Amino acid sequence: MVVQLPASLIKLTAPLLEADTKKHLVFIMNPISGTRKKERVPQLAEELLDKTQFTHTFALTERPLHATELARAAAEAGAYAVIAVGGDGTVNEVASGLMHSKTALGIIPFGSGNGLARHLGIPISTVEAIRLLNQPHTTLIDGALANGRPFFCTAGLGFDAHIGRLFASAGQRGFGSYVRLSLQEYFTYSPQRYSLEVDGRTFRRKCFVVSLANAGQYGNNAYISPEADIQDGKIDLCLLKPFPAVQALPMGMRLFQGSIHESPYMEIIRAVHIRIQSPKSECMHLDGEFLPFEGVLEVKAVPACLQVITPVADKRVIMC
DSSP states (O other): OOOOOOGGGTTTTHHHHHOTTSEEEEEEEOTTOSSSOOTTHHHHHHHHSOTTTEEEEEEEOOSTTHHHHHHHHHHHTTOSEEEEEESHHHHHHHHHHHTTSSOEEEEEEOSSSBHHHHHTTOOSSHHHHHHHTTSOEEEEEEEEEETTEEESSEEEEEHHHHHHHHHHHOSOOSHHHHHHHHHHHHTTOOOEEEEEEETTEEEEEEESEEEEESSSEEETTEESSTTOOTTSSOEEEEEEOOOOGGGHHHHHHHHHHTOGGGSTTEEEEEESEEEEEOTTOOEEEETTEEEEOOSEEEEEEEEEEEEEEESOOSSSOOOO
């Protein structure tokens, strides 16, 4: 069998031409994302992958959205799976290039949050995440579009987006820095008023956070919608109302205990089509990345659009 490869991947996927009886994996690695060094990943892949099943190649990203281009080209070339090596932003870009294709997404987590990987039970350990590829199960999951741009874990407006914007320009990365920044900004942040249209129903809310959850958590096991189902064809609209300062610590504890949905300050609505207006909001987040916001956010669920290599085969996805 001769496979026609896009020019951008001819060198990267050469083994696919040589061994069409084996499944080919393309690892896409962002050399600057995440909080841990990735230099040993190619060596570990060489040592741990089952060579009787797989051939593999590595590609390094060179610019924003390059991972999407490489992933799409790999899928067109017939790769069995494309493995995102990096943080939530890299995972988002790779997944965006694989939507509605037969090529599965694999994840080697290297981010500060790793929201999608944690929701799906994918090991954070690099060694274990690579070993998972040898006995893969694939789970068909939903995605969503936020103003036309795909996301697979969470997006949103409000305090978390505000922190995301500051965190993106901060000199220090990591979970500890994120927590310190959040505590610093909490007392000066002003909740905004939002106009919402949810599956045809319109209403207004004043919110501290407006989160759109396809998966249950932001990352680091901080659950914004603990009961979110990544296979139900809907997005969880999470509206966190303003709460008194004495509730700040209990609310933070609820976030990590997986009980924030039980708080009287939280309202969760499951929907397919959501439109949000907020003239005063300046920024939004999408799978851990900060983006400018221009007043209107339109979100649409995209059911059953992405195959992901996970540790489980049954329909009910586990969360760790």
